[in-house]
């Protein structure tokens with residue numbers, strides 16, 4: 109089975125939370141959706157809430173799935189879900205930096221290549237929010 113990664117499109121006030129990877133060296137500096145690998149026995153929602161707690165120190169409410177299986181560079185596929193913050197303020201506990209991007213700023217950061225089509229789909233959700 110291919111590995112599964114979950115990504116959170118955390119939206120607040122019409123902006124999307126983007127996170128800059130600190131590691132590994134070949135990905136460091138690239139921007140991504142908070143998230144990570146789904147562990148055996150976990151649902152997408154459980155993995156997303158765990159990763160948001162570990163990486164950002166926040167509690168989230170998982171919302172709607174965006175798109176289907178998004179292929180990534182490493183043979184993994186990513187499931188993307190909208191999320192809203194239920195508790196706390198995001199802190200870069202494992203990332204180098206965080207930014208809240210408006211729709212106009214969405215492509216101002218160098219996203220990991222696999223995220224570019226995802227961002228096009230996220231854009232529609234930003235418009236609605």
Ligand SMILES: Nc1nc2c([nH]c(=O)n2[C@H]2C[C@H](O)[C@@H](COP(=O)(O)OP(=O)(O)OP(=O)(O)O)O2)c(=O)[nH]1
Pocket residue numbers: 113114115135139140141142143144145146180181182184186220221222223
């Ligand atoms: N979280 C996340 N990972 C992404 C995105 N886009 C993308 O290509 N990836 C890739 C980067 C990594 O190779 C992989 C996610 O692995 P990860 O290192 O974040 O997973 P993890 O937190 O579970 O960490 P680890 O236990 O493997 O160290 O998916 C994205 O938007 N969000």
